[in-house]
Amino acid sequence: MYQTSELEINMGPQHPATHGVLRLVLKLDGETIVEVRPVIGYLHRGVEKLSENRGYRSVTPLTDRLDYCAAFAENHSYVGAVEKLIGVEVPPRARTMRVVLAELQRITSHLIWLATHGLDIGAMTIFLYAFREREKCLDLFEGYCGARLTYNALRIGGLAQEFPDGWAVELKRFLAELPTRIEQYETLLTGNRIWRQRTEGVGVIDAQTALGLGLTGPTLRGSGVDYDVRKYAPYENYGEFDFDIPIGSKGDTYDRYLIRMEEMRQSRRIILQALERMPDGPILAKVAGRIRPPSGAEAYFMTESPRGEMSVYLVSDGSDKPYRVRFRSPCFNNLQGLPALSKGHMVADVVALIGSIDIVLGCVDR
Amino acid sequence: MSDQEQPKPPPPPAPAPAREKAPDPLAAEVPSPALDRLRAVHGGAVREVRFWAGMPLVEVGRDQLQAVMTFLRDDPSCRFDHLSTCFATDVPERAAEPLEMTYCLFSWPTRQLLAIKVRTTAELPIPTVSGVWPSADWNEREAWDLVGIRFEGHPNLTRILLPDDWQGHPLRRDYPLEGRPGDHKVYR
Numbered sequence: 379m380y381q382t383s384e385l386e387i388n389m390g391p392q393h394p395a396t397h398g399v400l401r402l403v404l405k406l407d408g409e410t411i412v413e414v415r416p417v418i419g420y421l422h423r424g425v426e427k428l429s430e431n432r433g434y435r436s437v438t439p440l441t442d443r444l445d446y447c448a449a450f451a452e453n454h455s456y457v458g459a460v461e462k463l464i465g466v467e468v469p470p471r472a473r474t475m476r477v478v479l480a481e482l483q484r485i486t487s488h489l490i491w492l493a494t495h496g497l498d499i500g501a502m503t504i505f506l507y508a509f510r511e512r513e514k515c516l517d518l519f520e521g522y523c524g525a526r527l528t529y530n531a532l533r534i535g536g537l538a539q540e541f542p543d544g545w546a547v548e549l550k551r552f553l554a555e556l557p558t559r560i561e562q563y564e565t566l567l568t569g570n571r572i573w574r575q576r577t578e579g580v581g582v583i584d585a586q587t588a589l590g591l592g593l594t595g596p597t598l599r600g601s602g603v604d605y606d607v608r609k610y611a612p613y614e615n616y617g618e619f620d621f622d623i624p625i626g627s628k629g630d631t632y633d634r635y636l637i638r639m640e641e642m643r644q645s646r647r648i649i650l651q652a653l654e655r656m657p658d659g660p661i662l663a664k665v666a667g668r669i670r671p672p673s674g675a676e677a678y679f680m681t682e683s684p685r686g687e688m689s690v691y692l693v694s695d696g697s698d699k700p701y702r703v704r705f706r707s708p709c710f711n712n713l714q715g716l717p718a719l720s721k722g723h724m725v726a727d728v729v730a731l732i733g734s735i736d737i738v739l740g741c742v743d744r
Numbered sequence: 745m746s747d748q749e750q751p752k753p754p755p756p757p758a759p760a761p762a763r764e765k766a767p768d769p770l771a772a773e774v775p776s777p778a779l780d781r782l783r784a785v786h787g788g789a790v791r792e793v794r795f796w797a798g799m800p801l802v803e804v805g806r807d808q809l810q811a812v813m814t815f816l817r818d819d820p821s822c823r824f825d826h827l828s829t830c831f832a833t834d835v836p837e838r839a840a841e842p843l844e845m846t847y848c849l850f851s852w853p854t855r856q857l858l859a860i861k862v863r864t865t866a867e868l869p870i871p872t873v874s875g876v877w878p879s880a881d882w883n884e885r886e887a888w889d890l891v892g893i894r895f896e897g898h899p900n901l902t903r904i905l906l907p908d909d910w911q912g913h914p915l916r917r918d919y920p921l922e923g924r925p926g927d928h929k930v931y932r
Contacts, residue, residue, distance in 0.1 A: 419905035426890070427914055431921050462797045465770045589825050589852075592879025605826075605852045672768055677797045678848050678857060680828070689828060691848060706829035706848070714882045743905060 384412060389728065391420050397494060397732060398739030400713075409724050414717045418710075421743040429703040434460055434669040435534060437703065442528035444705060445741035447490050449529050450483040450519075451683035452705075452741075457532040458613060459679035459690035463671045472536035472661040473614040478652045479522070479531065480614075480681075481645040482549070485556070486515035487684035488638045488645075492563060495635070495733030499576045504566050511559050514552050521545055534669065536662035546653055553646050560642055567635070577632040581719040581731045584629060591718060592711040595686025596637045597735050601629035607682035618655075619648050631734040638736075670698050685709055685736050709741035776800045778822040778856050785819070786812050803861040806870055812860070813876045816849060824849035824858065827877035830884065832891035834916045838863070843893050845870055847880075869894035890915040 390401040399420035405413040425444065429437045441452040454476060461468060468476075489512040496504035516526045521542060523531040531538060567573045583593075585601040598605055604623040608616040624640035626633025673696030680689040686708030695701040712735045719735070720728050772795060779800045783790055789808035794801045804812050816824045828848040836842050841863035849858045864870050872895040874880040885904040887893045892913035895901055903910060911927045912919055 419903075419907070422905040424914060427919075427921065465797065590878045592827060592877065594826075603852070610852055610855050611850070611857070674794070675768075675770065675796050676799070676801055676859070678799055678828075678859065680850070680857075687828065689848070691829070691831065691846065693833060702831075702833045704829060704831040704846075710882065711829075711879055714879060 382408070389725075391417075397737060398742075400732070400737070400739055400742070402716075402728065404725065404728070406725065411720050411723055411725065411728065414720050414728065416713055416716055418713070418739075418742050421739050423744065425744045426703050426705065429700055431699065433698050434700060437700065438532065438534075439528070439530045441705070442530055443740060444707065444744060445683065445685065445688075445709065445738045446527050447738050448483050448487040448684045449527060450479055450531060451487075451681060451688055453529060453532045454480055455679060455681045455683070455688045455690045456703075456705075457534055458681060459677050459692045460534050460669065462679050463675050463677040463692050463694060464665070464669060466535050466663050466665055468536055468614070469660045469663055470615070470657045471659045472663075474652050474656050475537055475541065475661065476532070476614050477616065477619070478549075478649050479519075481648045481652075482515060482518060484645045484684045485642050486512055486519070488642050489515065491638060491684075491733070491736045495730075495736075496567065498729045498733045499573065501567060501570075501573060504563060507559070507563060507566070511552075511556070518545070518549055518552065521548065533662060535665040536660070538662075540661060549649070550653065553649060556646050557643065560639060564639060568639075574632060576727075576730055577635060577734075578630055579628075580631045580723060580727050581734055582628060582630045583715065583719055587718060588629070588715065591715040593686070593715045593735075594708050594711065595682070595684070595736075596634050596641065597686060597712050597715070599623065599637055600626035600634035602627055607680045607687055611680050613679070613681060616648075619651050621648050631730055634734050668698050670694075670696065672696055683708055685738070685741070686712055705744055707741045707744060709737040709739070710744075713737050713742055770797050771795055774798050774800070776856065776858070778816065778819075778824070778851070778854070778858055781819055781821050782812065782816065786815060799857050799859055801859045801861060803863065806862050806864055806868070809860075809862055810871045810873065810876065813847070813873045816858070816860075817876055821854070822851065822856070823853045824851045824856070826850045826852055827873070827879050827883075830873070830880055830887065832887035832893045832915070834891055836917050841865055843891060845887060845893060847873070864893060866892055867894075869896040871896050872898040874898060889913070892916065 385406045387404050389404055391399045401417040403415040425440050441456045442449040444452045489508045493505045493508035520526050523529045583601055585603045588598050588601045602625050604625050606623045621644045624637045626637055671694035675694040678691045688708050689706035691704035692700050693702040719731050789804045789812050792803040816822045828850045830847040833844045835844055843864050845862045847860040862870055884895045884898055888901050889903040889906055907928055909929050
C-alpha cells in the first residue's frame, strides 16, 4: 500500500541557488509546489537603526552594504533623498556623471544576474562569459573611485571626483564591444531549447497581480507594463535622454530574461548619449558642513535600481542625524511575489524563479 | 520725570521672533489633484495636511484608513496602484499617540506621490491595508517586528526580520543601539 501526503522541506538558508541566506519552506505534493514560505532576516543588520545614530553624511557607506551587487544605485537613492530633503540643486555635470555611473552599474548588475541565473538553471558557460565582462565593469568602477563593490562614490550635492584621465576612453572601449558580447550571450541562451524549456511559461504573472504585490523593475515589466521610475518620475536628467523601456508580453521567466538583456543595450545607449553631451562646470554643489534639515522635513526619493524601485524616505527632527530612514528595497518587495509565482511549479523551477526576480539578500534583509 | 517713573517695557522674549520667520520654501503647498479629491470625498478623515519638497503629507484618522486607502486606489483621478512602501516610526515626544505609520503611495498612471500617515499607540491596532494592496503584508509585518505596531485583520502578523523569540522592538527610541542583554537566545 502506498500513501501520498504533502511534504514540507527546507530549502536553505545555506543553498547555492538562493543567492545568499534565504530559507524557503516548501510544501510539496510529489514534486509540485503547493506553497512556498520565504523566511528572511538572516542578514538583517539593522541598517535603519544604525542610520538613526549617525550623521547624514555617514549613512552613505552603510547603503553600499544593502545591495552589494549594485551599491551605486543604493548610494544614489540615499544621497538623492538628502538632497531633496534640504533642497540642494545638483550641478548639471554631476547629474550627467551620475547617469553614466548608474547605467554602468545597471549593466554590471545585470551581468552578475545573467551569470548566476544561467548557472542556477545549468548553463555553466554563460557564467564564465558574463563574469569576463563584469570584471571590466568592476575595473572601470575601481578606476573611478577605488572600490570594486562598495563605492561610496557619491557626495551630498554631487560627486567626490571627476572621471580620471582616460577613463571615458576606457568606458567607450568597453561599450564598443558590449553589443557583440550581448549577442554572444544570446547565441548561448535565447534560442537554446533547454533554456527555453526551463524558462518559458514558468512563473507567469499578470500585470495587475504583480502591481498589487509591489513588484517593480524588470520583474514587473515582464508582465507588459512599461512602469519605470526613470520615465514616470524622472530624477537627475533622465528626461533628456532617448531610451526605450523593454516590456514583455507573457510575464514569464523568459520574458524577464529578454528584458534584462535589452536593458543592458539601452543602458549603453544612455551612457553614450551622456558622454556626448557631458556639460562643463562644477561637480559638487555648496552644502553646509553639518547638515541639519528643519524639524518636520520629510522627503521620499525614488530611483530605478537594476532590480526595481529603490527609494529612501527620510524624516528630520532638526538635529544633525536623521530621525527615521526607510530603505524601500526592491528585493524585499519582489521576494514577496515569489509564493505567487511558484505555485504549481516544480521544485527545480523555484531555482529559476529566484534568479528571475533577481534578489540580493543584503537588500532584502537590510 | 514721568518717563523715569514708568518702568520700561521688558524686551520681548527671544524665541518669539524666531517662530515668526518666513516659512521654508520647501514647505510650500503644491497642487495635488489626488489630495483635492480626498478632501472633497473623505474630508472628515483628513486630520492634518503638510507639504515638504513637493510631496503632500496627509494624516488621516485610524478608523477611516481602509476607506481612504480603497478610495485612493480606485478613484479615477487618484489611481494609486502602487503602495511603494509603508513603515512605522516611534515619536515618543508625542505622548498621546507615539507610534506613526507612513504609507508612501505612488500612482503610475497619474504620476503622483502621496504620503498618508496614521497615528496610534502600542496597544491600539491599525486596520491592515494588505487587503487593498497585498504588498502591505510584509511591510506591516516589519512594522510589527521592529516598532511594535499592531494591525487588525492582518493574515499573518509574525516577526519577519528578527528571530521569532526576540524580545522587544528595536526601532523604538528607548531601545539601545547595541541591544539588550537577553533580548534573544544566542545559538552556538
